[in-house]
Amino acid sequence: MQTQFEHFAVTSMLGQGESPPRLDGKLRFGQAWERQAFGVALALAKTGHFDWEDFRQKLISAIGEWESSHSLDDSSWSYYERWLTALERLIIEERLVTPEELAARMASIQEPAGADRSAGVLDAPQSEQP
Amino acid sequence: MSTHPENSAAEPSSTDDPNLRFSRRNLLLASTAAAVAPAVGGGALVETAQAQQVPQRFAYPADRETRNAARARALEALLIEKGIITGKTVDNVLSFFETQMGPFNGAKIVARAWVDPAFKQALVSDTSAAIAKLDLPKGMAGAEGEHMRAVANSPEVHNLIICTLCSCYPWPALGLPPYWYKDPTFRARAAREPRAVLKEFGLDIAPSVEIKTWDSSAQIRWFVVPERPASTGGMSEAELAKLVTPEGMMGVARV
Secondary structure (H helix, E strand, C coil): CCCCHHHHHHHCCCCCCCCCCEECCEECCCCHHHHHHHHHHHHHHHCCCCCHHHHHHHHHHHHHHHHHHCCCCCCCCCHHHHHHHHHHHHHHHCCCCCHHHHHHHHHHHCCHHHHHHHHHCCCCCCCCCC | CCCCHHHHCCCCCCCCHHHHHHHHHHHHHHHHHHHHHHHHHHCHHHHHHHHCCCCHHHCCCCCHHHHHHHHHHHHHHHHHHCCCCCHHHHHHHHHHHHHHCCHHHHHHHHHHHHHCHHHHHHHHHCHHHHHHCCCCCHHHHCCCHHHEEEEECCCCEEEEEECCCCCCCCHHHHCCCCHHHHCHHHHHHHHHCHHHHHHHCCCCCCCCCEEEEEECCCCCEEEEECCCCCCCCCCCHHHHHHHCCHHHHHCCCCC
16 A cells, blocks of 8 residues: 555644645645745655654644744734744754754845844744743 | 554654644634735734734744745755755655645546546446546555545435544545544534535535435545536536535535
């Protein structure tokens, strides 16, 4: 039998709070970066750099943190922003990249005008933990 | 059971606390997702105003989309540069969802059945063999695809697919199931009182029409061939395929 990892990964989340948004049964990406973040997480798990379940648990935590500090109808909710946060934390934890590497790359991508936000480049991976 | 992807997974290790916490979000998921989409592009000013009313720690910069885009780019660029993944792996993962599996496959099958009565007959009697003759992605024959069975609506019979066990679903043809399909209340009520449930979906089935429910399992994944809409006589097969919805192929909507 064939089980496509991609399908397994997404169906394993069905009915759970961390399940990706869909439209007409298809995954829905509102922005290109959402699609990119989704693809990178699945590619890493598929190639064995972390277990999918570990990513799911990171995502559950990242969503839980948001939920415990916002009302559930807060329109600033962004599923894929939580996804990005979970992914950043996991690749750092798995030592695939260092926080410094990530911060340096962010700095080189962002405009120089973004310097005033430099303190918030990452979502403070450890210090925000409840 | 090995054919069931959800069962082949290791059991989630921490289903206690998070599930409790997420139960409310499950209910809100659809409306939240719908509300987020339009705000994503043009909501920067609104977000700034809201941000001033919440603690700084949770405030979003007005350019958060730009920032998130940079975060995603930084991630991917770094991982590729370090040789951890390749751009091709990421592309393959994404193209699987976007081009290989989804309701567009089912739509092609249904459109062919609408224009070709012999195909429709073959589809209902031996779904896998009939589908194999169509030009569909090769993954259709594997994974969950080999278990698909089609049932056709008619003026006398309306078909509804459900899965009382969990959420078995003919995903190569229909894409991933909507959130409510897995809802325990929907599963139980659709089996017990399909006519009432369909009415709540906005589908009023005449009392003279028999409703048949088909309970999917790891062995058989059902999908519905809806009736061809009236006034579509002049349409091409490709145009017809665009009319077919996942809901139509689940039997919770007309096409």
